[in-house]
Amino acid sequence: MATSSVNESATLLALLQLRPNRMSWPEIATxxxxxxxxxxxxxxxxxATLEGMSSAEDTARHDAAxxxxxxxxxxxxxITVLDDSYPVALKAIHQMPPMLFTRGELRPVETAVSVVGSRDSSTEGTKIAANVARGLAERGIAVLSGLATGIDTAAHRAALDAGGRPIGVIGTGILRTYPAANKALHTEVAAAGALVSQFLPDAPPQKHSFPMRNATMSGLGVASVVVEAGEHSGARIQARVAVEHGRPVILTDLVVSRTQWGRALQDRxxxxxxxxxxxxxxVVDRIVELIAEPALPVL
Incomplete structure (x- = not known):
């Protein structure tokens, strides 16, 4: 639930629309x-000046409201960066989205793990994704994925079937469904967990949107599991940004044996x-244990 005032939220939107000094959305958010x-x-x-705001600035705030x-x-x-309900974990990454459009319940603090991989998944990859998602659900860990075909769909479906909490982070606006075949799955994920978009509500799928979505998924989770991926997969992007974020990355041997980037990343x-x-x-259990361990006292 939003806690910032309507005026603050509308002013944030106006800033995003105007992009003063060519600031990026994450820069404005920060x-x-x-x-x-x-x-x-x-x-x-x-x-403020004696003449007041320019017509463009005045129009921007009026339209934003x-x-x-x-x-x-x-x-x-x-949910905006000014709201108490904004995910705390996202505030630690430099790609922090200024606002999130959601259906379902996105919690400000939650233990979640991404399960991602190829849209054109193999039978083996699909089985691994489903097994990992079930294991996460059994541990009460939310399953993050991108609601694409292949690995994402297998992970979300298994989480739902296991009574777990799926969180779908999509690369379009919240009013869009991509791919169209997953429309029913979008609804199920929102009902059992949360559907999340960082893009304006009617934004179509665009090439640059999906890497941005992957960065947000990495930020929301405590770790990313890459089940199966090609040389130019979006999962490769998520693995790279997760390393930048200081978040653990778990690669299956399918990724390491079949991709150059997987072999290059394995020693990081x-x-x-x-x-x-x-x-x-x-590995997931150990990561969660380390997160739960109290910090050492400062001497």
């Missing part, structure tokens, strides 16, 4: 979060190679 106020950033960039009113009446929720700190589902789950 600056707003640091100040705890979109209005404070606005006032710094557009200081109207858009925000429309969203408030829609069947999805909007925080990257583990698993030869079985049981081994994947042992």
């Amino acid at each position: 600056e707003v979060a640091l100040r705890g106020s979109a209005t404070a950033l606005w006032d710094e960039i557009y200081p 109207a858009t925000w009113a429309q969203w408030a009446a829609s069947d999805f929720d909007v 700190p925080g990257v583990f190679v698993a030869t079985s589902t049981a081994e994947v789950m042992r």
Whole structure:
């Protein structure tokens, strides 16, 4: 549930639309979060003058307020970086989205693990993804994936069948379904867990959107399991950004044996190679244990 004021939220949206000084959305998100106020950033960039705001600035805030009113009446929720309900884990990555459009329940603090891989998955890869997702569900760990065909679909379906909590992070707007064949799965994921988009509600699938989605998935989770992937797979991007985020990456031997990037990544700190589902789950268990361990006192 949003806790920031409508004025703050509308001002944030206006900043995103204007992109002052050619700031990126994550840069705007960071600056707003640091100040705890979109209005404070606005006032710094557009200081009040005797003449008042320019017509473009005035129009931007007016249009943003109207858009925000429309969203408030829609069947999805909007969470901004100013809201208490914004996921804490996302605030630790430099690609932090300024707002998230959601259906279902996205929790501010949650233990989740990504299960990702190829859209054109093999029978073996599909089986591994399902087994890992079931293992996560049995441990009460949310299953993050991208609702694409192949590995993503297998992971979400297994999580649902096991009574777990799926979190689908999509590369389109919340009002879109891609691929269209997964429309029913979108609905099921939202009902049992959460459906999440960082893009404007009606945004179509675009090539640059999916790497951004993968960075958000990495940020939301405590680890990423890459089940099966090609040389240019989006899962490769997620593995790379997860290493940048300092989040553990678990590669199956399918990835390491079949891709150059998997072999190149396997010796990086925080990257583990698993030869079985049981081994994947042992690594996950240890990661969760380390997170739960209390920090050492400062001497």
